Amino acid sequence: MNWELMWDSVPTLLGGVPVTLELVGLALLFGALVAFGTALLRLSGNPVAERLMAAYVFVFRGTPLLVQIFLIYYGLGQFEAVRSTFLWTFLREPFWCAILALTLNTGAYTSEILRGAILSVPQGQIEAARACGMSRTLLFRRIVMPVAIRQMLPAYGNEVILMVKASSLASTITLLEITGIARKIIAQTFAVFEIFIVAGSIYLLLNFIASRLIRYAEWRMTPYLRARG
Amino acid sequence: MFELLSFGPNGWGGQLLAGAAMTVAVSLSSFLLGLVFGSAGAAAKLSHNIVLNGIAEVYTTVVRGVPELLVIYLLFFGGGSMAMALGRVFGYDGYVELNAFTIGVLSVGLISGAYSTEVIRGAVQAVHFGQIEAARACGMSRWLILRRILVPQTMRYALPGLGNVWQLTLKDTALISVTALAEIMRVAHVAAGSTRQPFLFYTTAAVLYLVLTTVSTAAFERAERHANRGVRRA
Numbered sequence: 001m002n003w004e005l006m007w008d009s010v011p012t013l014l015g016g017v018p019v020t021l022e023l024v025g026l027a028l029l030f031g032a033l034v035a036f037g038t039a040l041l042r043l044s045g046n047p048v049a050e051r052l053m054a055a056y057v058f059v060f061r062g063t064p065l066l067v068q069i070f071l072i073y074y075g076l077g078q079f080e081a082v083r084s085t086f087l088w089t090f091l092r093e094p095f096w097c098a099i100l101a102l103t104l105n106t107g108a109y110t111s112e113i114l115r116g117a118i119l120s121v122p123q124g125q126i127e128a129a130r131a132c133g134m135s136r137t138l139l140f141r142r143i144v145m146p147v148a149i150r151q152m153l154p155a156y157g158n159e160v161i162l163m164v165k166a167s168s169l170a171s172t173i174t175l176l177e178i179t180g181i182a183r184k185i186i187a188q189t190f191a192v193f194e195i196f197i198v199a200g201s202i203y204l205l206l207n208f209i210a211s212r213l214i215r216y217a218e219w220r221m222t223p224y225l226r227a228r229g
Numbered sequence: 230m231f232e233l234l235s236f237g238p239n240g241w242g243g244q245l246l247a248g249a250a251m252t253v254a255v256s257l258s259s260f261l262l263g264l265v266f267g268s269a270g271a272a273a274k275l276s277h278n279i280v281l282n283g284i285a286e287v288y289t290t291v292v293r294g295v296p297e298l299l300v301i302y303l304l305f306f307g308g309g310s311m312a313m314a315l316g317r318v319f320g321y322d323g324y325v326e327l328n329a330f331t332i333g334v335l336s337v338g339l340i341s342g343a344y345s346t347e348v349i350r351g352a353v354q355a356v357h358f359g360q361i362e363a364a365r366a367c368g369m370s371r372w373l374i375l376r377r378i379l380v381p382q383t384m385r386y387a388l389p390g391l392g393n394v395w396q397l398t399l400k401d402t403a404l405i406s407v408t409a410l411a412e413i414m415r416v417a418h419v420a421a422g423s424t425r426q427p428f429l430f431y432t433t434a435a436v437l438y439l440v441l442t443t444v445s446t447a448a449f450e451r452a453e454r455h456a457n458r459g460v461r462r463a
Contacts, residue, residue, distance in 0.1 A: 067434050200291065
């Protein structure tokens with residue numbers, strides 16, 4: 001073990017944390033919007049929309065994320081039609097390609113979590129809201145969504161951790177986030193174990209913080225489960 | 230355009246199929262290795278030995294909390310020296326080099342094993358303790374209880390979870406392409422580079438993965454139906 005090298009690599013590897021956090025944060029934000037739309041369309045009762053969204057979820061859950069990233073980064077640039085539009089200002093940047101792939105990927109997984117949660121809202125609560133004369137949107141906003149979000153939080157926490165790990169694949173398209181920097185240092189110094197321990201610890205810390213945040217959100221949303229003091 | 234995918238001398242069809250076969254081979258080997266790690270990990274977690282508990286806990290926490298790519302880099306760059314260190318323990322001083330297949334199976338097996346550990350642990354705990362007591366009361370030995378009571382039921386309870394682990398394992402093997410092992414992703418990457426048709430080849434790779442995941446989902450559904458044939462549904 002080369003302790004000095006290990007210690008010296010800490011600030012360098014920590015320099016990748018902002019990129020990782022940006023990737024994860026933006027992908028989760030956009031992914032939540034995609035998931036929301038997808039879940040609603042899948043429950044809309046419109047057979048065409050339902051089929052289309054089911055196909056989207058099937059494709060993105062059934063293929064490796066690496067294929068999706070390469071298809072977007074290398075594949076889309078092949079077409080003149082893509083390169084001549086304003087989209088190209090985004091799609092030629094590896095950063096936005098990674099965001100797009102991560103967004104579509106997490107959107108597919110999260111939409112399934114959300115769909116399950118919406119379906120699990122007890123029918124009696126919906127009936128009660130209707131009996132109170134709530135409109136469809138009000139019912140959805142006040143009854144279905146709060147209950148569903150509370151219900152989906154544990155599963156969504158897993159998805160957040162999966163996203164933190166998945167962001168490492170952005171290093172395969174030249175982005176220097178934590179894993180990309182780790183690979184670079186390993187190739188220069190061959191200090192495999194030292195770098196693995198430092199980079200791995202950073203990821204474990206990030207995931208620990210993420211799981212704590214989710215647990216805190218769950219705690220905040222379930223005051224009725226706590227003993228009254 | 231589609232002649233690039235044909236099986237002729239100018240087509241990549243043959244190589245892509247060979248890549249698919251390689252993906253299946255790596256996935257199956259890693260999954261089986263993962264079952265070995267998972268059984269050992271579950272046994273360690275359920276034992277009353279604090280040291281074994283700790284080791285298994287560290288294993289599952291680290292491997293499930295760290296990106297798969299990092300684990301693969303660890304074995305890709307450090308697997309050789311680890312194997313040599315292990316060789317030295319057994320008195321072999323020579324040079325050891327691991328090939329890409331071994332590195333792939335070891336790293337994906339390690340990842341798969343961490344997830345299998347939790348699935349198998351849950352399945353073992355799902356077997357009612359009364360059954361173990363009953364078996365003991367019949368005078369069965371520990372080994373016989375394991376073989377006749379625990380394992381058959383554990384396999385049934387673990388099947389859905391192991392189906393998920395299999396899907397994860399199958400998709401994780403795409404990451405092995407960074408070690409230049411000629412599986413689907415690697416073949417697609419090379420073909421895309423030399424023909425300048427990345428969209429075509431990555432789409433083909435995606436379709437191949439979809440076929441593999443769909444077929445295995447159906448296979449696991451059949452296996453579940455077979456395993457549950459003796460269970461009456463309410």
